[in-house]
Amino acid sequence: MIATFLRRLLWVIMLILVQGLILNRVNVMGYATPMIYIYFLTDFAKGSNRSALLLWGFVIGLLADFFTNTPGIAAASCTLVAFVQPNFLNVFAPRDSADDFHPSLKSMGFGSYFRYLLTLTFIFQSLYYLLEVFSLTHPEDIYINIVGGTLFTVVLMMAIASMRKEK
Amino acid sequence: MKNLLLFLQKYNYWFLFLLLEVCSFILLFQYNRYQGSVYFTSANAVCGYINNLQSQVTSYFSLKEINSKLTEQNIQLNLEVSQLRSQLDALRDSSTISPEMKSVLDTCRTVPASVISMTQDRKNNFLTINKGSSDGIRPEMGVVGGSGLVGVVFETTTHYSLVLPLLNTRSSISCRIRNRGYLGNLKWDGDETRYAMLEDVPRHAYFRKGDYVETSGYSKTFPAGILAGRIVAVYDSEDGMSYQLKVKLSTDFELLRDVQVLQTSNDMELNTLQDRVKKLQEERQ
Incomplete structure (x- = not known):
């Protein structure tokens, strides 16, 4: 229990530091900024406590907000992702998976895992940019931001996933 | 009653979800309205310290x-x-x-x-x-x-x-055209980081491309005469009642x-x- 908590806390700190120190400054062509910290939310196993997942989502979003001066935006988006993550995991996981199924590149296969990450990242980025811009005067800008950010983030998350060793 | 309790127990994460979303939105809107939430920004002690270390490197x-x-x-x-x-x-x-x-x-x-x-x-x-x-x-x-x-x-x-x-769409600074005195508000349209717009310049104003734009001194924030940039293009405002001047900013925010x-x-x-x-x-x- 405590080991799980500490492991998660370590992930949060690591991802937030990588985001705040490096990735916030990455800005491909003026549009695509990767937001790697939602990898943490995609990593929860099937059957995890949904309330705990929501709280983790809120906290990691709020921490990310500190670095970008956007209080509430990432927090709201991460909470939404934490809310829908179990449902999408059910959709993309193999049908005969165990009750404590852990999503990963190996356990789901490249195709399913990629689509799983893509869906969650797309939901996150859409809400994030809609809240940030908070108007629809330049919709084409928002679309490019959302699509660019989503693709970049998913590629980075796939890279992390392929580097992790399976237990 | 028992069914209600069971229902609440099963779906309590719905309420938590709504609560957290409401918290996020309160943060989002309060920050826009009041100036009290400075601890939720990068000016707070921990973020400031980390950013300071990084910028030293x-x-x-x-x-x-x-x-x-x-x-x-x-x-x-x-x-x-x-x-x-x-x-x-x-x-x-x-x-x-x-x-x-x-x-x-x-x-x-x-x-x-x-x-x-x-x-x-x-x-x-x-x-x-x-x-x-x-x-x-x-x-x-x-x-x-x-x-x-x-x-x-x-x-x-x-x-x-x-x-x-x-470079913030909420920022607006009162400026004038140097040596000519016509006033306008310097605003950023959220596009290119090297350019801003001088808005509400009167129709009868006389100026040239390349003229300097400086602070007007009509607020307590800036004394008059601080350079903001140079005029590079002239447009009509949307209602046609005034000019909009594209100004190349003298400050390069990248550096x-x-x-x-x-x-x-x-x-x-x-x-x-x-x-x-x-x-x-x-x-x-």
Whole structure:
């Protein structure tokens, strides 16, 4: 229990530091900024406590907000992702998976895992940019931001996933 | 009753979800409306410390560019000094600087600071500097860089301040066209970081491309005459009632590192008033 908590806390700190120190400054062509910290939310196993997942989502979003001066935006988006993550995991996981199924590149296969990450990242980025811009005067800008950010983030998350060793 | 309790137990995460979303939105909207949530920004102690460490490391990487820019600026300033000196020599007998103006310039103290974090790719950018209320910085003070206008202090903590730069769609600074006097509001349209728009310039205004745009001095934040940029293009406003001038900003935010905070605020008025009283007393004696 405590080991799980500490492991998660370590992930949060690591991802937030990588985001705040490096990735916030990455800005491909003026549009695509990767937001790697939602990898943490995609990593929860099937059957995890949904309330705990929501709280983790809120906290990691709020921490990310500190670095970008956007209080509430990432927090709201991460909470939404934490809310829908179990449902999408059910959709993309193999049908005969165990009750404590852990999503990963190996356990789901490249195709399913990629689509799983893509869906969650797309939901996150859409809400994030809609809240940030908070108007629809330049919709084409928002679309490019959302699509660019989503693709970049998913590629980075796939890279992390392929580097992790399976237990 | 039992069914209701079971229902609540099974779906309690729905309520938690709604609660957390409401919290996020309260944060989002409060921040826009009030200026009280400074601890939820990069000016808070922990983020400020981390950003400061990082900027100490990364500041070495841009030294070369900054050096060449400083040299360039030095040459320009030297040229300007020699020009001004020759102008001054011509005007020596009837100096145009009034004593009041001089006392205003003397009372305008500055605090040097370094930029420790900055965004440029958003619609509402902020930058954080490493001086705060303990260095005498208050919200609404003006911030200038080596080559011109930067922005206005938005929030302060003890050791750090959050600055609302020109590159923020919420920022609006009263400016005029140098030597012509026509006023307008300098705003950023959220597009290119090197350009801003001078809006609400009257239809009858007379100016040319390449004219300089400077602060008007009609607010307490900036004294008059601080360079903002040069006019590069002229458009009509949407309602056709005024001009919109595209201004190339003199500050390159990509390279911005060292800034000065202008401690104008009330001290300036107070000091000029005091000087006037002194002068009156001297005259009476």
